[in-house]
Amino acid sequence: MSGRRALRRRTGILCAFVLAALAVGTGIVAASNVAVGLSEQSGETSVPAWLYLATGGGVIGASALMTMLVIDRDVIASYHDDTVVFPTARLEAVGSLLLGTLGVAALVFIVVVGLVGPQLGNFSAAVLLTLVGGRALLTIIAYTVGSPWRALNPWRRIALFLPNGDATYPAWLGSWPAVGTLLALIWLELLMPLSSSARALAVVVLAYSALTIAGAVTFSPETWFRNGDPISVWFRLYGAVAPLQRTDDGLEVRYPGSRLGDDDVVTDVSLVAFVLVLVWELTYSGFIATEPGVRTVELLVALGIPPQIVYLGLLLAGFVLFWTVYWFAAAITRKRAETRLSRRYLALRFAPPLLAIAAGYHFAHYIGFSISLWPSLVDTMAAPLNPPENPTQYALTSWFGYVEIAGILIGHILAVWISHAVSFELFPGKLQAIRSQYPFIVVMVFFTMVTLYLFSMPATEPVYVPG
Template identity: 25%
Template sequence: MARIALAAGLVVAGAGAALAHATEGGLVLLLPTDVYTAAGAAAVALTVVLMAVLPERVASWLFTPLTLVPLPLTRLPQITSMLVALVFLSLVWTGLSGPRDPMENPLTLGIWTGFWIILVTVQGLAFDIWRWVNPWLGPAAMLRGLGVRQMLPLPVRLGYAPAILTFLAFAAFLMADPAPADPERLARFGGLYWLLNLVAVLVFGPRWLGRGEGITLLMRSYARMSIMTRRAGRLALGLSGWQVLRTRVPRGGWAGFMLVILACGSFDGVNETFWWLNVLGLNPLEFPGRSAVVWQNLAGLLAANVLLVAIFAATIKAGLLLNQSPLKLREAVRLFAPTILPIALGYHIAHYYSAFLVEGQYLWVMIEGLVGIPHEGPGHAHHITTGFFNTTDSMRRIWLTQAGAVVLGHVTAVILAHAVALRVFGTARRALLSQAPLALFMIAYTFFGLWLLASPRGL
């Protein structure tokens, strides 16, 4: 029971922020956020100090899962996947023929709020929901049942490069397209993305979804942070991150992809700030529109990825040198890249929390309409409000919730990285030496993440 209570209390450490939302907003947060930022970074720093004296058996115990009820395999996900694919195609049609208002079109709310904010969070915090809603599994299985067979093997030498490229294409649409929330533009991009990847699955086989399709690999990565999974035929429950220690070390390309997740999530916050607009030489109070910064945002997205990968590799290399370890850099990156997933997920949740508070209401109203509850009159069950943005107290609670997700994500990352280091290097002293540069990186990234949350936004 103590382990379950601890897991429940710290599960938020796997939390994150979403990467896309239906509406853009400009919000200047007039709170004493410098105090909160310093306190958050101090909490991460104290966690690093705690790791220095934490016995190995305690670190191991923290990430030991509980084995619960039997959980048999089922083919039901193929059926639910087919249903989700049909729903997605109907949403694409609605995007092409329905209302142009993103807050009234089911496609925009379904993709950016239902999928990108809600499902990604559930995937990282709770369980592998993507296995049930992947829109390619069902259609591919149906076509194979009709006699369609794999045409070509997926070249091994490509590794995970196709998944990185397709995910970057998705991120580029989100961050650089002039109007990613426009239902028609979203329908054309989403429909084409789905169709091309379905064709790729038919040509290269199911392996494409694991190595070539970026959204699926993103969800597989975040599944390693979920607290529940099927293990040895039974339901297993543990502290967020426990699966990282009990699954195979990712291949080099997959480890690189995990760094891309964090880099894209970070730039998704940076490209909305006054600071970024100032770098581009634009007055945020006279913003000319997203169409004026398409190429600049594309360049910034690529630069953010290159910079983060380089910094992470440098911190890992510095730790190996301090520890005088014979471990090769490539192998060390593979080992420690999964430990940054709590940071990416934590910022994902924090970044989109305010968007969820508003757009989640619109999504709920849309669902009410689908089940026959009227939007107006005596039977109306929900009133959309943004009043929580109008008072200092409510804004303080919102920001503290966001900051808590970021800080807990970093704390989990520090503990998880220390547990991995103990397993690799054997002693607490060697583990601490190897983790010192990475710990400094995580503390600095805490400051960065909290600064992003508090920075004025101009888009």
């Protein structure tokens, strides 16, 4: 009982630190630096940037120090192990049929409306359903409640009705096809006017459908959508952050993020890469929509490099940087902990907590975007071929930036706690477990300060981007 009281007391202190960080950020209207061309928030800082950056980084550092004071293994294990299971066999069968039908209908709707309906993004139900309903809101639901994608996935539903499974999926491929395809999609989002041309979006959706259904038919839907399909891997990993989890026994309710401490979330190096792409792509989309990013692109283009290659180079260079830093941290962790566990195994176990950081980044980027454009989605869905002349948009209040910054900080704090729990599971010695966390805490503090720095800047349009 004393351990739990201490945990509650330290949690209260940590909340005070978070509130202090938000208070220091008075006057910040954080920008959702989303390069989708549908909505743009601008922000400015009324206090020195270094002050709230230091405070934000300090919150993560302070939370790490207080977390390390929690050394009662029973308290740590209770957060990971406490669950409530609800048998849902019949509900799951009915829900899978309904959601699967809804998913196929949504796919057909996006393609048809995208090809024959209004073409401007703010007036196109196809564009708004894809970017606001899918990329933003459905992902937020995946990590705050639970991922419905397995049942909703239209391509899985279609592939199940086709002959499949003749080829054996090579084990060495892992999830590398999903990693490569996700990077390609991020790049294509910049090269093609997907947010301003519904027809271009429909063409990309058709091409993606052909690719992923071909993969499912070749290797079987279960294998392909677990390993090779980037959207399925995206929702599966984001869904691991949520309190609601699907198991063989039914639906399981857990503490938020506790699933990230399991050893079956990230099982190979390719999934480590996918996790790092999730973190990097949000940082990347923020960087290219700020003044430093624009200046960097313009400088490289002035040197004679085509803008398409510049954006691809920045995307890959940032990913390689994140990859290098992460594996360096894993090597330092192995050295400091003086363990026989391999660097690879440590990298696999400490990668899932980064999903909490990715969820915080995603929330900060897309929650304002979703709220602002939600009425437009409803208006255009009601009359997809003849939408209103001025679809409704909500204006965000001046204090909404606090919500976005809080999302970043909460994601990082949850990542720190899960890393702490993982270290105590891996290492028998308390001091050994604490020492093993230092390299990853440093990386998390760095991520926090970089992200808050990007959010402090007014958003601008990425240069050389269609639409």
